[in-house]
Amino acid sequence: MARDRLLTRDRIVPLLILVSVMLGWELATRVFQIPRWVLPPPSAVVQALIRDQRLLLRHLTVTLEEVGLGLTFSVLLAIVLAIGIVSSRLVERSVYPLVVASQAVPIVALAPILLIWFGYGLTPKVIVVVLVCFFPIAVNLVDGLRGVDPEFVDLVRSFGGTSWQTLRVVRIPGALPAFFSGLRVAAAVSVIGALIGEWVGSSAGLGYLMIRAASQFHTDRVFAAVLVSAVVSIGLFWIVGVVERIALPWRRSARTET
Amino acid sequence: MKSAPLHWRVELRHVTKTFYRGRQALTVLGPLDLRVADREFVGLVGPSGCGKSTLLNVIAGIEQPTSGEVWLDGEPAPERLGRVAYMHQRDLLLPWRTVLDNAILPLELRGIPRREAAARALPWLERFGLAEFTHAYPAQLSGGMRQRVAFLRTLLADRPLLLLDEPFGALDALTRASLQEWLLTLWEELDRTVILVTHDVEEALLLSDRVLVLSPRPGRIVREIVVDLPRPRPYEIVTDPRFVRLKAEVLAELRARSTMEVQFDGT
């Protein structure tokens, strides 16, 4: 693969598609004279992005804080749950169904209740982010910890290793690739969690900005805010990928794996 | 065999092993009695699936015998994990560890600081021709190199008893021959006791003081052949009439017990 060349087919094709969609959109809004408050053309979105950059930035900071805290707690919660689930049948039987059930709770219904309990501050948003994010991490981690080759465990035992050492030397490193897969999914959906939390009741954040702008028919600003959140999602996804590559150098060097 | 010792390095007393899968019972081993003296080199040959790996698992303590006892150094050793150095049939290199970190794993598990462990391992890596791969990951190694790392790791466990399960299984004849030569040198140099499982009768005879032939499953010792050939044994010894006779004896024993997959290499 020619990594150093900027214009490979891998890049040109998606770029062309993106550009033509944008052009089509721009043309359509002009030809059909669609009002800006119904569907702003891309150029108007870009204008709004530039015009409202300070506003967007201020609300972005709030959303990022919720996402950051939410992801951190999700990881911690997922680790505790996963280790509990794989090391004790009792925990597995009693907790795993609850973990799964937590995903059936409609967040849109839960969020107003969280609002009543915790007010308009950061807490209910972080809780929503955790609810959305801990699940993919926990499930992947459980699979990863379970999927470790039992003969690796025997190897450590045969050298007199304790079960704690087995966890440290075999299970955890073996589960890391799965953990990162889960984390990547979580990172991508975390922003949605924060936005939902904000929609239900808040005084700041990209979600709040979207609702307010929509009610004022500043549709271009809504689109700009959506664009920013999308970029944040993609960015988080990408960052996790980079961290993964740094944390798992052995996967890069594999000759057979891809 | 060397003169009778005060106590045996390993002693299996009427050991059997049965695996239960649901209601189904599969007796894999025994009853089996085995005594190995200190500094003895014992070869184990037997048909595939007769329980050789299971036997080593039992000696290492990964599996407990269904009945019978395992003694180490003259005492019953119901808990013996960590007391013998075991090279498994698969190389079991941890893919996320470099060659060095794989090799020093047993030292690390014993709490020896990494720096000290590395200092101990480096000369060996040199000697094993792995020096330039010290910081490579297992996925970057050839099959032979992986086996050498696994072997080194077993050696660094630094236990008087080595259990080797087909250590040179996946290697070409040349690499195999040179590794066999090494193993002999090391054994003579380091005063270890070795139990070697192999499919290769020639290998067993070349290296061992005694070769034990196991029956098909459930594995029992059906024949003991003392290899009274002088040491050191150069590879050319395989053409020595005494060697050829011993080999024929072992092969006949294996063949007599039918369905086996022993390595025949046109004699």
Ligand SMILES: Nc1ncnc2c1ncn2[C@@H]1O[C@H](COP(=O)(O)OP(=O)(O)OP(=O)(O)O)[C@@H](O)[C@H]1O
């Ligand atoms: N943990 C286990 N549970 C159930 N059955 C097992 C287990 N381990 C081994 N067996 C069975 O025991 C028998 C002997 O296996 P073992 O690996 O000891 O044979 P082996 O002599 O080492 O064979 P090979 O020469 O092919 O390596 C096989 O039939 C195998 O399926």
Ligand SMILES: [Mg+2]
């Ligand atoms: Mg085996």
